[in-house]
Amino acid sequence: MLTTCRSGLLLVVVSVLVALLPAAPALADYASRPVRATWVPNAAVYAVAVQGDSVYLGGDFTSLRDARTGETVARARVARISLSTGELDRGWAANVNNTVRSMAVAGDGTKVFAGGSFTSVNGQARGRVVALTTGSGALAAGWNASANDTVRSVVVHRGMVYLGGFFTSISGVSRQRAAAVSEANGALSGFDPRADSAVWAITPSVDGDTMMLGGRFTTLRGVARGFLGSVDAASGAVTSWAPPRACTSTSQPCFVLDLVARDDSVYAAVAGPGGRVTAFSASTGAIRWQRTGDGDVQSVAVDDRLVYAGGHFGPGYGGATRYNLAAVAQTNGALDPDFAPVVSNLYPGVWDLVATPSHLVAGGGFTDIGGTGQSRIALLPVIADTTERVLARGSTWRYSTTAPPAGWAASGFDDSGWASGATEIGYGDGDEATDVPRVFTLYARRAFTITSAGAVTGATLRLLRDDGAVVYLNGTEVVRSNMPAGDVTPTTAASTTVADAAESTYYSFALPTGLLREGTNLLAVEVHQQSVSSSDLSLDAEVVVTR
Template sequence: MSTLSFRLHSRAGLVALLTLALVLGSAVPALADYSETPARAWSVNGRVNAIVRVGSRVFIGGSFSQLRSPTGETVARRNLAALDAASGAPVTSWAPSADGVVYALAASPDGARVFAGGAFTTVNGQARRRLAALSTSSGAVVDGWVAQASATVRGMTVLGSRLYVGGQFNKIGSATRVRLAALDVGTGQLQSWSPSASATVKSLEPTSDGTRIVIAGDFRTVNGTSRDYLASVDAGSGALNGWTPAAACIRDKNPCVLIDVAVDGSTVYVAVAGPGGQVIAYDAGTGSRRWRIRADGDVQAVAVRDGKLYAGGHFYQRFGNNPDGSFIVRKRLAAADARTGVVDQNFKPDVAGNLGVWVIAPDADALRIGGDFTSVNRVKQERYAQLPSR
């Protein structure tokens, strides 16, 4: 089965016109790739933090206890569920139970397993402290795959035979691992990879060439060297490299936190929360800032597909500026040209709910979003929605 993962996450004209458009935050509109109105799908009674697709199934994780159909039918699901990718209905045969919040999901390269990270201590009644591997077909906990984290896991990504994880922990099993670790995808065995971060790592993503892991969070140092909120380390050794992106904010005056990261080609995109939200695009090689969009609330999720950057959060009245300086209004979900940062004028769904969007998963058939919203384009669709492709 093919796999597509998010948490967390993935990605012409005249030069003068593009430059002007970048400065002004607007440009000739491009066609949106997805409908603004959601398809009928089941809703969720608590926040959805993570989405990962494996074949015809979409796996979600979060803090919930029930799914509800558009007609009011309910089924119990505890913090983990699988939905049919086409209909959005729950897969009845997949019903594992986690006793705490799930923050991150990732799929194995062969599609046989889905990995979960969070604040749970048991899954299906078996001891699995904040990390677990589950069968994508049955939901059973994978026997022998045991990697116990000492505190919450917030992000994860798979690269080759390794599952990279980040969070708040300082140990995996009895071994010291300070907020970053790597595990063998097949066995769960802890790897020697052991960079360290001074505070929580919230999101991880490999560079397009697979040589580095980009990390984002609210840390100030990595491997003892100053790196504010964003850094990259060698995927093999864990060594910090010279990639030093321009600061997202002034840490002593208005400290922020980077909640999500996406990498597409030569660009790294970050979702910034704090004193006003931002989306920032950095050169993956030099660390220079390519563009920035300012919002009036936290940006909590970013994802890239087919040259479009999708951003979600709890911004409400501003996502960039029009040529006359007025705000571009976007309500918790927006799209922009991934190369220039020019906001898509044709994609402006109205997502209602103060805490907004926390995860975005663009795919060929739909843009899937999760979070703490109550409706999309005035259609009741709580905490999970599928916006079909056009």
């Protein structure tokens, strides 16, 4: 991943691949602070790679200190700690003579690859890329490749090690800022995208056949591509995927600093005015949504439903208070209300993120997170799962654009003649999953199932509405959001117009657990505009219960 100061004068890049990880957790259950302070590097962590319980760190540090005892142990720019405990692995070490910018674990788990600006490892010449054994940190026998300038990103994919950076040759052969070498021995492959400027991020597409490249380049193989493009994974030939730039600023260009692909989206950490996470369609390249802050987003990671953003932003991100770490919905970029770590030092902030089933791992230049005193590396644990999402965002609802008869919100109402579609349902913003005609009021219904309803101790509705909404649970009104008091008719206007960040905000409301039923329940929502001239309308919702 990469960080830039807001003037754009300083560019520091770190790229990461996490190998051999099981699927990340389905819910946003990471705590906003580590359990306790453990081992603390004495300088920045630029790179994190995870294999099982092992967390590999790369950066500028020359030692780690036990925050509990004060003991200091020398470690020259790479180290390994335990994911579960944070303890330093005293049996794994290597001596690297300059900065490590990126790390990735081999597919078979026997090697860890590091890239950076170093020229010597364990006393032997190594030109900015190296393979170390995962057993001890020794140089991997029979593996050798070198770059003539800094390597900023390292990705392992299908038996190859993909490299991005500032270099113009690999092992003496011309390769303009992107290349691939054999995972087995470092031999150069034919992969040759020929970027005209730095490549800062590389990630494989979901099907694995292409590689997404991000950075500062404007052409790949002479074909115009504005900081982001896609190339064939074997040859480096440019594909037809041609997304637009995330912004049009020329004084603060929206360089792409990190990338991750999931399902039919490519999520980019972007510099430029305010910094942002941008979601691109993996099939068409169109921008699906953007969520901006007040400083660069330098790293991204994903789980089953959220995009985690790290950078040097704060106190503002996505219309709320966030310091250097935030989470947004993959569907529309809405800020997650529960994940709000306070990370010190707005610059340089967080430079790397890895989402695992047990922890969110954050590396960077910060000196504290959540008041724990943990510096430069943080392991944010999954919160014990006492919640269940019984209605998910993006679910398919029944809806009507005409006023329904009385009783429409009751669970026994027959909505089989209504249209159906996934949320967001609406029009006018361009991020809707289901477009509807321009209407003043939209009516929608969705059934969901609860088991062991008697054990539910709390229920929360998170509602995205533009402009206002009235919500019913099993036929009883439970929420009015941005709506006036009194009787509500199809022509009742919302209280205020919704704009900017509020259009993608999920507002939280406690639901009365006494209304919940064993088995099938029914949530009904009517969304009202503030004015007949309103340009957009939106609806999405989720329900989470606690036991």
